[in-house]
Amino acid sequence: MQVRDISRIKYEPLLVQANHWLAAAKRLEDMDALASELAWKSLEQYVHPHLRQHLSICVKKLVNKGEAMQQRLQNGTATEFEIERFKRSYLQVETLMDFYADALATRTNPAVTATLKACDYIAEHSMRMLLEPLGHTTPAVITYIDKGMGASILKAGLRLWDDSENPAAAIKIVRHNLLRPTALIHEAGHQVAHITGWNEQLAAALRHALLKHGAELADSWAAWSSEIAADIFAFVHTGFASVAALHDVVDGPSRGVLHYSSGDPHPISYLRVLVGTECCKHCFGNGVWDHMRRNWMRRHPLENARPATAKLIRASLPLLPEIVKVLLDYPLRAFRNKSIRQQIDVNAVHPASLQSTADLYGTSFYTSAPLLLKAPLLRLAWNGYQLIAAPEQAERFQDQQRSWMQLLGNSIK
Numbered sequence: 001m002q003v004r005d006i007s008r009i010k011y012e013p014l015l016v017q018a019n020h021w022l023a024a025a026k027r028l029e030d031m032d033a034l035a036s037e038l039a040w041k042s043l044e045q046y047v048h049p050h051l052r053q054h055l056s057i058c059v060k061k062l063v064n065k066g067e068a069m070q071q072r073l074q075n076g077t078a079t080e081f082e083i084e085r086f087k088r089s090y091l092q093v094e095t096l097m098d099f100y101a102d103a104l105a106t107r108t109n110p111a112v113t114a115t116l117k118a119c120d121y122i123a124e125h126s127m128r129m130l131l132e133p134l135g136h137t138t139p140a141v142i143t144y145i146d147k148g149m150g151a152s153i154l155k156a157g158l159r160l161w162d163d164s165e166n167p168a169a170a171i172k173i174v175r176h177n178l179l180r181p182t183a184l185i186h187e188a189g190h191q192v193a194h195i196t197g198w199n200e201q202l203a204a205a206l207r208h209a210l211l212k213h214g215a216e217l218a219d220s221w222a223a224w225s226s227e228i229a230a231d232i233f234a235f236v237h238t239g240f241a242s243v244a245a246l247h248d249v250v251d252g253p254s255r256g257v258l259h260y261s262s263g264d265p266h267p268i269s270y271l272r273v274l275v276g277t278e279c280c281k282h283c284f285g286n287g288v289w290d291h292m293r294r295n296w297m298r299r300h301p302l303e304n305a306r307p308a309t310a311k312l313i314r315a316s317l318p319l320l321p322e323i324v325k326v327l328l329d330y331p332l333r334a335f336r337n338k339s340i341r342q343q344i345d346v347n348a349v350h351p352a353s354l355q356s357t358a359d360l361y362g363t364s365f366y367t368s369a370p371l372l373l374k375a376p377l378l379r380l381a382w383n384g385y386q387l388i389a390a391p392e393q394a395e396r397f398q399d400q401q402r403s404w405m406q407l408l409g410n411s412i413k
Contacts, residue, residue: 015073017083022066025090028059028097035104043104043142045413054167055097061164062093099154099170103144112145114409115402116173119143119181121412122376123171123188126237130343134336136195140168143184148174149249151183155194179401182234182242182384183249185377189233190226196334199226202327209326210319217315221323224267228275232327235279236340237377239349240289241384243276247292258305260312268309270300271316275327278320282328283346288388349381351389358382366404369411379404 027033031040031052044051069086072078107113120141128138139156156169171187193199203225210218221228234242250257250269257269267275273296280289302310316323328346329339347353357378358365365371366379383401387394 014078014080014083015070018066018070018073018078018086021083021086021090022063022070025059025062025066025093028093029056029063031056034097034101039104039107043107051100051167054164055100058093058096058164062089065089096154096166099144100142102146102172103142103170106145111406114406115178116143116145117409117412118376118405119171119173119184121373121408122181122380123169123184125376126185126188126233127192129237130192130233130335131195133343134196134334139191139195141171141188142168143171143173145175145178146172148172149176150174151177151187153187153190155191157194177245177249179398179405180241180245180384180387182238182245182380185234185237185242185380186230186246189230192233193226193229198229198332198334201332201334202229202330205326205330205332206323209322209330213315213319217312217319220312221267221316223263224265227266227272228327231272231276232279232340235276236328236344236346237349238381238384239284239346239354240280240287240351240388241349241381243273243280243289244292244384244388246276247273247296254300254304257300258302258309258313260306260309268313270296270305270313271320274317274320275324278324279328282321282324283341284350287351292388348378351385354378354382354385366400367407369407372404372408373411376408 040052066086069078069082072082103116107116120143123143124138124141127141131138141156151174152172154166154170156166158166169188169191171184173181173184177183203222206225206228207218207222210221231242231246234246250272260268266272274293277289277293277296280287302313305313328341331337331339331342335343361368361371372379379401383397386397390397
């Protein structure tokens with residue numbers, strides 16, 4: 001190729017950018033670059049029968065959009081705003097593809113694959129228990145392992161740029177919590193809230209109940225409704241186990257535990273743990289959670305909080321019993337004018353009930369695949385409780401958790 005006179009080259013930045021982003025979009029078309037044929041087939045067998053086809057269609061629409069943009073740029077009829085819109089579309093599709101690529105990549109050996117299949121099943125089971133009686137379809141779930149402290153979700157039904165929907169809920173489980181995966185149920189709660197409209201209705205209920213104590217306090221709690229709803233979903237399914245796991249994730253230096261950021265949907269960690277212990281007291285009476293509450297408050301004195309944050313916390317503390325009643329007992333349209341406790345029997349995860357069930361079934365409580373398929377959440381709740389009640393036997397409980405999750409995963413075809 002003959003080199004042109006560099007002084008006569010016309011600089012076309014918009015076309016250069018369009019070429020770049022279109023080329024990036026075309027590279028997403030290679031599904032085999034994400035995972036092997038075997039990996040795709042094993043996942044499609046029980047998560048979504050046409051997963052690759054769905055993702056391919058999303059990418060193809062993106063490429064078509066990019067080619068049309070490129071043509072208009074060459075004709076001089078497109079603008080830089082169109083490139084920005086295409087970049088946003090590309091990043092959304094890339095995020096979707098990355099979720100599934102990570103999910104496939106972490107299923108690299110039989111033991112990990114079985115454990116993650118168990119996680120898929122447990123999360124889907126938790127949603128089905130609430131959604132099916134309400135007349136909603138339960139979405140498929142795919143879980144994957146990643147680093148970090150907290151789990152996350154790419155929700156099924158999430159609208160993509162082309163108005164299509166993400167076909168499955170993709171949930172990240174952090175490696176350190178793989179054998180203590182109550183956060184999995186928290187993330188499933190976000191999916192349930194997305195389907196039912198729980199967040200908006202809970203926000204309105206909290207604001208209405210707390211307005212008499214001041215608009216600022218009421219608005220703060222209402223703004224936390226999405227994370228609180230997910231915490232409550234995990235609690236009604238796994239009881240104290242979810243509270244204990246949350247405590248261990250958010251604990252740390254007091255400056256972090258007492259940190260408050262306006263606009264953050266997560267409650268102040270200090271209050272978030274105390275909501276959990278109050279839920280236990282409200283549903284189960286006295287227990288080890290009372291010791292957790294006292295230790296938590298002693299370890300994180302409010303003198304370490306900023307004045308405005310300390311004021312909000314102090315105003316909230318005497319209201320926690322009232323707040324918990326709203327969270328657990330307030331009837332919502334999302335639940336056909338029933339409360340979450342009326343839809344999910346939290347008494348099943350009372351420690352005494354869990355022990356009674358475990359004693360009734362003996363060794364088959366952990367070794368019977370039919371029993372595991374029927375009630376996996378009871379095992380998760382019981383193991384999580386025992387880790388706190390008898391920490392000197394933690395290794396045994398973790399081995400039990402690993403064994404029954406692998407048995408459950410291998411039972412799923």
